[in-house]
Amino acid sequence: MRFVLVHGSWHDGGCWDHVRRHLEAAGHEVHTPTLPGNGAGAARDVTMRQVVDAVVGLLESSGLDDVVLVGHSFGGSVVQQVALRVPERLRRMVFHNAYVVRDGGTVFDDVPASVAPAFQALAEAAGDGTVSLPFDFFREAFCNDADLATAQAAHARMTPEPLARSTEPLALTGFVGLPVPRSYLYATDDNVFPATEFSWHPQMSSRLGPFRLVQMHGSHEVLFTDPAGLAGKLVEAGRD
Amino acid sequence: MRFVLVHGSWHDGGCWDHVRRHLEAAGHEVHTPTLPGNGAGAARDVTMRQVVDAVVGLLESSGLDDVVLVGHSFGGSVVQQVALRVPERLRRMVFHNAYVVRDGGTVFDDVPASVAPAFQALAEAAGDGTVSLPFDFFREAFCNDADLATAQAAHARMTPEPLARSTEPLALTGFVGLPVPRSYLYATDDNVFPATEFSWHPQMSSRLGPFRLVQMHGSHEVLFTDPAGLAGKLVEAGRD
Amino acid sequence: MRFVLVHGSWHDGGCWDHVRRHLEAAGHEVHTPTLPGNGAGAARDVTMRQVVDAVVGLLESSGLDDVVLVGHSFGGSVVQQVALRVPERLRRMVFHNAYVVRDGGTVFDDVPASVAPAFQALAEAAGDGTVSLPFDFFREAFCNDADLATAQAAHARMTPEPLARSTEPLALTGFVGLPVPRSYLYATDDNVFPATEFSWHPQMSSRLGPFRLVQMHGSHEVLFTDPAGLAGKLVEAGRD
Numbered sequence: 001m002r003f004v005l006v007h008g009s010w011h012d013g014g015c016w017d018h019v020r021r022h023l024e025a026a027g028h029e030v031h032t033p034t035l036p037g038n039g040a041g042a043a044r045d046v047t048m049r050q051v052v053d054a055v056v057g058l059l060e061s062s063g064l065d066d067v068v069l070v071g072h073s074f075g076g077s078v079v080q081q082v083a084l085r086v087p088e089r090l091r092r093m094v095f096h097n098a099y100v101v102r103d104g105g106t107v108f109d110d111v112p113a114s115v116a117p118a119f120q121a122l123a124e125a126a127g128d129g130t131v132s133l134p135f136d137f138f139r140e141a142f143c144n145d146a147d148l149a150t151a152q153a154a155h156a157r158m159t160p161e162p163l164a165r166s167t168e169p170l171a172l173t174g175f176v177g178l179p180v181p182r183s184y185l186y187a188t189d190d191n192v193f194p195a196t197e198f199s200w201h202p203q204m205s206s207r208l209g210p211f212r213l214v215q216m217h218g219s220h221e222v223l224f225t226d227p228a229g230l231a232g233k234l235v236e237a238g239r240d
Numbered sequence: 241m242r243f244v245l246v247h248g249s250w251h252d253g254g255c256w257d258h259v260r261r262h263l264e265a266a267g268h269e270v271h272t273p274t275l276p277g278n279g280a281g282a283a284r285d286v287t288m289r290q291v292v293d294a295v296v297g298l299l300e301s302s303g304l305d306d307v308v309l310v311g312h313s314f315g316g317s318v319v320q321q322v323a324l325r326v327p328e329r330l331r332r333m334v335f336h337n338a339y340v341v342r343d344g345g346t347v348f349d350d351v352p353a354s355v356a357p358a359f360q361a362l363a364e365a366a367g368d369g370t371v372s373l374p375f376d377f378f379r380e381a382f383c384n385d386a387d388l389a390t391a392q393a394a395h396a397r398m399t400p401e402p403l404a405r406s407t408e409p410l411a412l413t414g415f416v417g418l419p420v421p422r423s424y425l426y427a428t429d430d431n432v433f434p435a436t437e438f439s440w441h442p443q444m445s446s447r448l449g450p451f452r453l454v455q456m457h458g459s460h461e462v463l464f465t466d467p468a469g470l471a472g473k474l475v476e477a478g479r480d
Numbered sequence: 481m482r483f484v485l486v487h488g489s490w491h492d493g494g495c496w497d498h499v500r501r502h503l504e505a506a507g508h509e510v511h512t513p514t515l516p517g518n519g520a521g522a523a524r525d526v527t528m529r530q531v532v533d534a535v536v537g538l539l540e541s542s543g544l545d546d547v548v549l550v551g552h553s554f555g556g557s558v559v560q561q562v563a564l565r566v567p568e569r570l571r572r573m574v575f576h577n578a579y580v581v582r583d584g585g586t587v588f589d590d591v592p593a594s595v596a597p598a599f600q601a602l603a604e605a606a607g608d609g610t611v612s613l614p615f616d617f618f619r620e621a622f623c624n625d626a627d628l629a630t631a632q633a634a635h636a637r638m639t640p641e642p643l644a645r646s647t648e649p650l651a652l653t654g655f656v657g658l659p660v661p662r663s664y665l666y667a668t669d670d671n672v673f674p675a676t677e678f679s680w681h682p683q684m685s686s687r688l689g690p691f692r693l694v695q696m697h698g699s700h701e702v703l704f705t706d707p708a709g710l711a712g713k714l715v716e717a718g719r720d
Contacts, residue, residue: 140690141690189695191693195685206435206436212384213431452624454624455669455697
């Protein structure tokens with residue numbers, strides 16, 4: 001299969017390195033772009049349009065077809081928009097503990113009410129339109145299945161997340177009806193948001209229309225904590 | 241143990257072949273009747289009474305006692321009715337991703353509102369009182385943990401399902417109070433109906449009264465995708 | 481790590497024996513006190529104050545610091561109260577399928593409405609302020625993943641549970657804000673209470689404030705049915 005893996009907030013393309021190695025060892029082709037606004041040293045003042053253009057540009061300039069387009073977390077919203085732009089290049093979309101945004105909605109629409117003020121406070125503390133995750137929160141809510149060293153190494157990779165694009169209303173008319181099959185890959189130990197207020201599955205997944213469900217154990221950061229397991233599940237989610 | 245395995249809609253007794261082999265290899269006795277109305281070449285104009293008579297008839301004519309009676313999916317409604325007829329022959333009932341119908345209700349009462357119109361359209365397209373599952377739907381919603389070849393082979397086994405019996409109100413007075421222990425065996429990756437509207441467990445299982453919960457990974461069609469695992473869990477569900 | 485394991489209702493400290501052996505073999509220090517009111521031959525007329533005093537007394541008299549304090553089931557309410565008394569001695573709290581009581585509430589506040597009358601009837605039958613679990617209920621609801629011999633051996637260890645302490649309103653002001661990290665370890669096959677009315681996670685866990693989620697397969701009595709697995713997950717829950 002030909003995978004294009006779209007990372008989430010705070011991450012960059014290199015965060016897929018271990019997953020990529022397992023997929024390549026199994027004979028798959030893997031692309032792991034870093035989105036505009038993410039990664040060390042990047043300019044943080046980016047728009048959703050720039051982000052989507054970058055992924056569409058990669059597919060077009062490299063002539064990639066039959067792509068299994070995977071979005072993790074924030075990356076789900078990018079997959080939705082890319083799919084509306086170049087559906088003919090996609091074999092399947094895979095949403096991995098990922099946002100599925102409603103037509104006209106924003107990524108932040110689904111941040112639970114109990115969490116939004118903390119995000120707001122972190123943003124105001126940074127003062128430059130980005131937010132960085134405190135280690136304790138990242139360790140307990142994102143990396144709950146990691147040992148301390150893995151959590152620390154993962155946290156050290158994170159870079160400040162630009163917030164503005166997650167507040168842009170997205171034009172997603174026609175997404176559900178696109179003739180591109182879709183899977184939701186849900187790591188069931190995800191602890192990012194309170195389960196009484198939010199769920200990746202079935203809340204986000206229910207917005208996909210008909211989809212294939214694939215589940216695995218692991219946290220939101222299973223790309224760090226179980227890359228071999230995730231690679232196997234990406235194949236289950238991505239195959240015909 | 242002595243198992244009688246009752247298949248669901250579209251299936252027939254032969255769909256249990258792999259599960260049966262694993263159970264027999266472990267020393268168990270296994271019966272896998274094909275219900276009236278199902279299987280290749282069967283007459284499709286059947287009533288629930290005929291279906292239940294067939295299973296009761298098997299137990300009586302073969303003199304089967306101490307039976308662990310297992311129902312998969314639609315087969316749950318059959319188990320309920322057989323149990324009311326011959327409780328003294330049953331050691332335990334096992335409901336595997338199976339309907340548990342309310343007294344006076346029908347199997348179709350629990351089909352979610354978002355799915356019912358599609359079923360109706362498929363029925364009208366067939367025009368003979370049956371419905372057949374399109375491959376894409378079967379592959380994504382029923383066989384989501386299968387590879388393509390397994391999903392295709394499973395789909396090739398399915399035969400048109402007669403609808404009328406699933407619309408018959410069932411007289412189930414006294415079912416909850418029957419002195420027959422019961423288990424619910426839930427394959428947790430089941431994707432047949434939207435999880436926001438329906439659940440095998442806890443929605444269906446909650447109608448059993450006190451029951452034993454047994455869970456495993458896998459889709460609605462785990463009898464095809466993990467027959468060894470299912471056989472093991474049937475033993476956990478069926479033992480004293 | 482230094483574990484102090486607080487058992488639940490009907491149990492005593494010896495119920496942790498297998499778990500303790502696995503933890504000690506992995507190099508950990510383990511304390512498994514029997515609470516006042518529990519265990520063979522104990523006086524059953526105890527107050528919550530006596531129970532909490534006993535655990536605080538163990539920590540103080542043995543000079544235990546850096547403690548990972550684990551509560552199972554009823555033991556969760558004990559962990560909450562001990563943490564308010566000696567937070568400086570705790571490295572982390574772990575709640576394992578455990579009650580998390582609201583400030584001013586009681587343990588019994590969270591017993592589902594459909595179960596409370598049965599508990600009341602059992603209490604009245606005993607007539608001495610205790611309740612004992614009938615084997616069938618224990619086997620199906622508590623030990624659903626056990627074979628019969630394991631369930632029988634576990635049931636034989638249970639002793640009558642004093643009820644009064646579970647009806648005492650608990651002063652828990654300040655619990656959520658304590659500077660002690662906390663984990664919720666959830667065995668996902670727990671069948672003690674109907675899942676339509678109650679959940680250990682996310683219902684109880686949501687009262688912890690920010691916490692680490694750790695999940696495993698198994699029933700409420702996984703300390704008997706998978707002590708090696710539980711020991712491993714206690715380490716995942718308890719580590720920094």
